[in-house]
Amino acid sequence: MENELRQALEAVLKEAPTGGFNQYAKSYVEAALHHPYDGSEMEGEELRVQLLYIYSNLTHWRGARAREVKAILKKYSK
Numbered sequence: 001m002e003n004e005l006r007q008a009l010e011a012v013l014k015e016a017p018t019g020g021f022n023q024y025a026k027s028y029v030e031a032a033l034h035h036p037y038d039g040s041e042m043e044g045e046e047l048r049v050q051l052l053y054i055y056s057n058l059t060h061w062r063g064a065r066a067r068e069v070k071a072i073l074k075k076y077s078k
Contacts, residue, residue, distance in 0.1 A: 025057035
């Protein structure tokens, strides 16, 4: 996993407000960083789809940092 993406995912965990849809996004981030089956990071198509889930659940996170993180998630989910 690229360092830029890892930092963006960690920002979601640390900086996005808790509750609501953001909480779902945080759960998806945890799964991306620590795969439920073997504890490894997700990769490939599985990671791309996971990023789409994360991105779509961050709709209520606002501000400059949120825009920056979302842009990175969007970049890697293409």
